[in-house]
Structure formats: structure tokens, C-alpha cells
Amino acid sequence: MTATTTGNDPFEGLDASTFAFTRRAWVDAAPTRVYDLVSDVSTISRWSPDADDVTFDRGAGPRAGAWFGGRNRRDGRQWTTRSQVVRADPGDAFTFVVGGAEDGIVRWSWTFHPEGRGTVVEQSWQLLRLDPVLGTTRGELDALRAYMTNSVETTLISLARWIAEDAGQLVGQDEVL
Numbered sequence: 076m077t078a079t080t081t082g083n084d085p086f087e088g089l090d091a092s093t094f095a096f097t098r099r100a101w102v103d104a105a106p107t108r109v110y111d112l113v114s115d116v117s118t119i120s121r122w123s124p125d126a127d128d129v130t131f132d133r134g135a136g137p138r139a140g141a142w143f144g145g146r147n148r149r150d151g152r153q154w155t156t157r158s159q160v161v162r163a164d165p166g167d168a169f170t171f172v173v174g175g176a177e178d179g180i181v182r183w184s185w186t187f188h189p190e191g192r193g194t195v196v197e198q199s200w201q202l203l204r205l206d207p208v209l210g211t212t213r214g215e216l217d218a219l220r221a222y223m224t225n226s227v228e229t230t231l232i233s234l235a236r237w238i239a240e241d242a243g244q245l246v247g248q249d250e251v252l
Contacts, residue, residue, distance in 0.1 A: 089213055094202035094220050099195055100231035104238045106187035106194045107166040111233070113185045113196075114169045116143050122233035125149055125226050137163045142175075148223070158183075172203065179203050196234065198227050 102109055112118055114137035116129045129145035131137075141160045146153060159179070162170035168186045172179030184199040200223050202209070202216070210216045 089205060089216065091202045091205050094216050095200060096220065096224050096227070097197055097199040098224065098227045098231060099197040100235050101190060101193055101195050102235045102238045103193045104191050109187050109194045109196055109234075109238070110169060110185075114163060114165075115244070116171075117147070119230075121237055122230045123226065124229050137169065143171075144211050148240070151251075166180050178207070180206050196231060198231060200224075200227060 076218050093205045104112075106214060112206035116137070119126045121131050125147050125150065127146045129143060131141060132138040135143065137160060139162060141161055141163075142157060143160075143178075144155060144157050155175050157175065158173045159175040160167050160169070161176050161182075162184075166187060168184065170182060170184040173181040173183070180199045180203055182199075182203055184197075184201075186197045188195045188197070200220075202220075205216075206227045210219050
């Protein structure tokens with residue numbers, strides 16, 4: 076007998092690690108500049124279609140162990156999250172886990188690779204454990220992964236555009252002076 080899964084299978088038999096993806100985009104800025112933008116979590120709402128009001132805890136910043144909170148929205152719903160930075164290597168990588176390093180639910184990773192005069196930015200999403208808050212069937216988790224993939228693609232495009240527009244404004248300012 077062959078085991079197969081369908082969209083209605085309960086998640087108890089699923090492997091959380093299969094719900095992951097990575098997307099990448101080239102941006103016209105050095106890796107350290109892109110890292111500075113991404114690791115300043117308060118700016119994520121500029122690019123992300125789902126995140127709002129993200130701030131580090133008082134006295135915290137982009138360093139491993141730091142915590143931050145934020146508000147998310149999707150399909151007319153809103154909720155808050157608590158996340159912990161697990162990697163903060165300027166110009167190289169920035170990673171945080173929603174729910175914290177010990178019992179987190181989702182890992183978000185950003186890596187930065189120099190290419191030409193700019194940077195290839197990779198953004199990854201990985202489900203760390205199954206939780207009914209995210210869905211209770213393979214179909215719901217597949218839909219979540221698809222939604223998050225689209226969100227990440229939107230975020231990367233918005234980040235690249237913002238950097239290009241910001242660079243254009245800086246060039247314009249230099250010309251005026």
C-alpha cells in the first residue's frame with residue numbers, strides 16, 4: 076500500500092521542513108547598505124505587504140538574541156508577533172524566528188551576496204513546526220506557503236524599487252548642491 080497525501084490530510088503526518096522557499100532579487104546597493112535596511116526591522120512596512128508597526132524592544136537592535144514585535148495582516152485579519160534575531164552578520168545575513176529561537180514557528184532569513192555594483196538579496200521562509208494557527212491540513216499549509224511566496228516576491232521588488240528611488244533622490248540632491 077502506497078501512502079499518498081491530499082490537500083485535506085491533517086497536518087499530524089506532515090513534515091514542517093517541506094514548507095519552505097527562497098526567492099532572490101538583485102538590488103542596486105552594496106551588501107552592507109541592504110543589510111542596514113533589512114536589519115532595521117522598523118522599515119519592513121515600506122516593502123512588506125503584510126507587516127506593520129515593527130519595532131525592536133527597548134534597548135534592543137539588530138543583534139543575535141534581540142527581540143522585536145510587530146503587527147501582521149492577511150485576508151482582513153490582524154495579529155501581533157514576537158520574534159527573536161538569531162543571526163545578525165552585517166553585510167552577510169540577518170535571520171529571525173517568529174516565536175523565538177527556542178520554540179519558534181517560522182524562520183525568516185535574509186542573505187546578501189555582492190554581484191557587480193549591487194547585491195543579490197535572498198529571502199527565505201521556513202516553517203519550523205506545525206501549528207494549527209497556520210493551518211490544519213496540507214492544503215491550508217500549501218496555500219500559506221504560496222501566499223508567503225507571493226508576499227516575499229512583492230517585498231523584494233518593493234525593496235529594489237525603494238533602493239533605486241532612494242539612490243535617484245540622492246543623486247538628484249548631489250546635483251542640486
